[in-house]
Amino acid sequence: HAKNSGRGRAETFNADLARKAAGKEALERDLRAGLERGEFLLQFQPQIDVVANRAIVAEALVRWAHPERDMLFPATFVHVAEASGVIVELGDWIMDQVCETAARWARDGLAQRVAINISMRELSQADFFLRLRHAMTRHGTPPGAIELEITESMAMDMDARLRDQLQALRDSGVRIAIDDFGTGYSNLARLRDLPIDRVKIDSSLVRNIETSAEARIICSAVVALIQGLGLDVVIEGVETAGQVDILRVIGCTVFQGYHLAHPAHEPDYIARFGPAASSVLEA
Ligand code: C2E
Ligand code: MG
Numbered sequence: 601h602a603k604n605s606g607r608g609r610a611e612t613f614n615a616d617l618a619r620k621a622a623g624k625e626a627l628e629r630d631l632r633a634g635l636e637r638g639e640f641l642l643q644f645q646p647q648i649d650v651v652a653n654r655a656i657v658a659e660a661l662v663r664w665a666h667p668e669r670d671m672l673f674p675a676t677f678v679h680v681a682e683a684s685g686v687i688v689e690l691g692d693w694i695m696d697q698v699c700e701t702a703a704r705w706a707r708d709g710l711a712q713r714v715a716i717n718i719s720m721r722e723l724s725q726a727d728f729f730l731r732l733r734h735a736m737t738r739h740g741t742p743p744g745a746i747e748l749e750i751t752e753s754m755a756m757d758m759d760a761r762l763r764d765q766l767q768a769l770r771d772s773g774v775r776i777a778i779d780d781f782g783t784g785y786s787n788l789a790r791l792r793d794l795p796i797d798r799v800k801i802d803s804s805l806v807r808n809i810e811t812s813a814e815a816r817i818i819c820s821a822v823v824a825l826i827q828g829l830g831l832d833v834v835i836e837g838v839e840t841a842g843q844v845d846i847l848r849v850i851g852c853t854v855f856q857g858y859h860l861a862h863p864a865h866e867p868d869y870i871a872r873f874g875p876a877a878s879s880v881l882e883a
């Protein structure tokens with residue numbers, strides 16, 4: 601009896617796995633087709649310096665305008681794109697778009713970098729840096745108009761070769777940021793040796809600062825450490841005015857999150873954060 605129900609569970613489990621595998625394959629095919637059909641697009645979300653009262657970086661966030669579904673967010677397809685390798689082609693498209701956008705914005709006098717999210721799978725491609733340089737050359741993108749976001753765990757796992765390539769890119773003027781800081785296990789001493797300019801503190805470190813004294817203490821210590829190493833701090837996922845108030849007391853001035861602005865299509869972004877925008881904080 602127990603054996604039967606055990607086997608029953610195993611069969612359900614295997615059927616589930618098979619369904620998932622089939623689903624993944626279908627999604628992978630769909631991703632490639634979507635790329636060919638031009639269904640991907642970028643939205644932009646600002647990092648706002650509340651002291652300077654302006655947006656300093658626009659983070660490019662990929663979306664999929666799937667013909668049969670609502671707009672799909674990266675959580676639903678990026679992991680499959682990474683696992684299947686489609687992320688390399690998708691990433692190439694994103695890289696091209698970001699370089700084109702950053703070049704155009706620089707020509708239009710918009711003093712904002714465009715930040716691009718890079719997955720491990722992309723960064724570990726032997727020709728990643730070459731392809732990035734080619735994309736920048738193709739569009740005439742000033743290196744200072746681009747920022748790379750790599751996650752904390754990617755930064756910590758970097759080998760010497762990758763570190764040198766990143767260093768060379770940074771020497772050319774491209775900024776490097778660590779994304780989602782506080783979600784992995786950082787060797788904090790290593791932060792100092794990495795070729796990086798900025799650290800984006802993950803929203804999970806900020807979520808409870810209004811209600812928890814411990815959360816405030818941890819957040820403030822992390823901010824002090826990063827600033828003490830001479831790196832810029834950005835706080836991600838800021839959702840309330842109360843969080844901004846506390847973080848300003850802690851010493852933070854650059855924020856990204858729904859409280860300041862949601863990701864938006866380029867025309868809406870430019871209307872609110874472009875050269876003609878007077879104050880980015882009202883609205
Ligand atoms: P991320 O790089 O940490 O981006 C921040 C995510 O948080 C974005 O989700 C953004 O829309 C969302 N967000 C911003 N403000 C708030 C807030 O106040 N509250 C909450 N709850 N969320 C907020 P999104 O666009 O769904 O992207 C999710 C993740 O997918 C990104 O996390 C990034 O890791 C990945 N991703 C996005 N675009 C790309 C891309 O072009 N290439 C690659 N490789 N990965 C990407
Ligand atoms: Mg990011």
Ligand code: MG
Pocket residue numbers: 779780800802836
């Ligand atoms: Mg992040």
Ligand code: MG
Pocket residue numbers: 780
């Ligand atoms: Mg994230």
